[in-house]
Amino acid sequence: MANKIVVVTDKMQKRYRYALSEPMGKHFDPRFRPDLTPKQMLALGVFGGRYMRDCRKEFPKDWFTHAKFLPEGMKKPDKKLNYFGVHASQSLAEWRRKGWIRPQDPRGWFQWYCRYYMGRRSDDDERQIKRWRLITRHVSQIAKHCRVGDVSCRPKQRQAVLHWAYDARKI
Numbered sequence: 001m002a003n004k005i006v007v008v009t010d011k012m013q014k015r016y017r018y019a020l021s022e023p024m025g026k027h028f029d030p031r032f033r034p035d036l037t038p039k040q041m042l043a044l045g046v047f048g049g050r051y052m053r054d055c056r057k058e059f060p061k062d063w064f065t066h067a068k069f070l071p072e073g074m075k076k077p078d079k080k081l082n083y084f085g086v087h088a089s090q091s092l093a094e095w096r097r098k099g100w101i102r103p104q105d106p107r108g109w110f111q112w113y114c115r116y117y118m119g120r121r122s123d124d125d126e127r128q129i130k131r132w133r134l135i136t137r138h139v140s141q142i143a144k145h146c147r148v149g150d151v152s153c154r155p156k157q158r159q160a161v162l163h164w165a166y167d168a169r170k171i
Contacts, residue, residue: 003019003020003021004019004020004119005017005018005019005020006018006019006020006058006118006120008055008058010054010055010057010058011054012106012107013106016104018104018115018120018122019120020118020119020120021119021120021121022119022120022121023119024060024117024118024119025037025117026119028116029125029129031129031133032129032132032133034113034132034164034165034166035165035166035167035170036162036165036166036167037117037165038059038063038110038113038114038117038165039060039062039063041110041162041163041165042063042064042066042067042068043065043066043067043068044068044083044162045068045081045082045083046068046082046083046110046159046162046163047077047082047089047110047163048070048076048077048078048079048081048082048087048089049068049069049070049077049078049081049082050069050070050074050075050076050077050078051077051107051110052107052110052111052114053069053070053072055107055111055114058114059114059118068081068082069081077089082159082162083159083162083168083169084151084155084156084158084159084162084168085155086155086156086159087156087159088156088157088159088160088163089160089163092107092108095108100131102124104122104124105124109128109131109132109163109164110163112124112128113128113132113165116128132164132165135160135161135164135166138157138160138161139161139166139168139171141154141157142154142157142158142161142168142171143171146171148170148171149169149170151168151169158171
């Protein structure tokens with residue numbers, strides 16, 4: 001595959017460039033096996049409908065066809081747009097304070113995952129994949145304390161797990 005260059009200009013990045021070196025949705029690190037694609041996550045409802053509304057030009061249009069987004073102009077996330085109907089996110093300021101944000105992906109893990117899914121590979125992949133793998137402890141807690149498919153059990157933890165591309169509906 002010839003590298004395609006993506007140029008990003010949105011509210012958080014101006015003229016950021018990256019190369020797509022892999023086919024979309026293919027050739028993932030073998031330790032990284034997400035249950036859900038970015039398109040599926042957006043359609044299910046993540047991040048209160050606020051996250052990445054201004055990034056539509058960067059990603060395939062069909063990712064946003066059924067995405068649950070707040071109406072334009074609304075700034076506060078709406079937990080009703082989340083699949084489990086609860087707020088389960090920390091603020092971007094908190095993510096920055098904890099050192100989870102890198103300049104190449106100023107919106108955090110999900111932005112990294114969208115770009116990784118598109119075919120970008122970067123020097124941050126190892127760190128992000130390790131972070132994704134650490135979420136399995138939450139998956140295990142849900143499995144231990146809830147009946148399979150009982151989405152009313154631990155909804156906040158399920159919503160948080162959904163943010164990491166684990167299909168919390170099936171746990």
